[in-house]
Amino acid sequence: MDTRDNAVPDAAALPGLEPAARRVVGLLDAVDDRLLDGPTPCPDYTVRELLGHLAGLATAFRDAARKDLGASTAASPDAALPVLDDDWREALPRRLEEVAAAWRSPDAWTGTTRAGGVELPGEVAGVVALNELLVHGWDLARSTRQPYAAGEAELRACEALLTPPERGPEDTAGPDGSEGDGVFGPPVAVEDDAPLLDRVIALSGRRPDWRPDR
Secondary structure (H helix, E strand, C coil), X not given: CCCCCCCCCCHHHCCCCXXXXXXXXXXXXXXXXXXXXXXXXXXXXXXXXXXXXXXXXXXXXXXXXXCCCCHHHHCCCCCCCCCCCCXXXXXXXXXXXXXXXXXXXXXXXXXXXXXXXEEEEHHHHXXXXXXXXXXXXXHHHHHCXXXXXXXXXXXXXXXXXXXXXCCCCCCCCCCCCCCCCCCCCCCCCCCCCCCHHHHHHHHCCCCCCCCCCC
16 A cells, blocks of 8 residues: 555644544444344455454554554555454454554654554554544444444545545556556545545445445
8 A cells, every 4th residue: 555645634633543443333332243244345354354354453553553563563454364353342442442542642643653564654654544444434334234424534634545646647547548546446436526425435445335235
């Protein structure tokens, strides 16, 4: 994931990770065990694996904020399918609280850190962490048929991160005629006046109208 050419808001202007983390925690009670093997907007993940991914990214970005660089920050999220621990109902809320608390420290947003095996400036890693929580929170809500909303400041930060950089005259279209990928994959086209949440989700490569039965 290359974020070097994407706009990153001033950390002081960001809402922090607490709202996004709290929203994910608020979704968990409605995740019945019967839903764990259901589909998600992430084609390779069931709900079970999405929850495992959330647990892993919460741990990785907690440690990235603390500059505690080790196994949790070195592993690529694509190395293997996430495994959901048996105690996830107790452990996942705790990890989400920890990652939000870690990014409350001004020091988390400074210097250089690492997440997913990639070295990043602290201020970039913080926005990536926010985006991961927001987008995967939406994934979980859609997969379990729950409502989801996010604050404008969070969405604007994610929009800036996900928007593909301007292409110069020396750039060429891809072999399929596309104009290039976003940070996480080819954006999905939506109307210019679509809600901001839908535009952010589309920039992440997801269909805003995704449903488990489609």
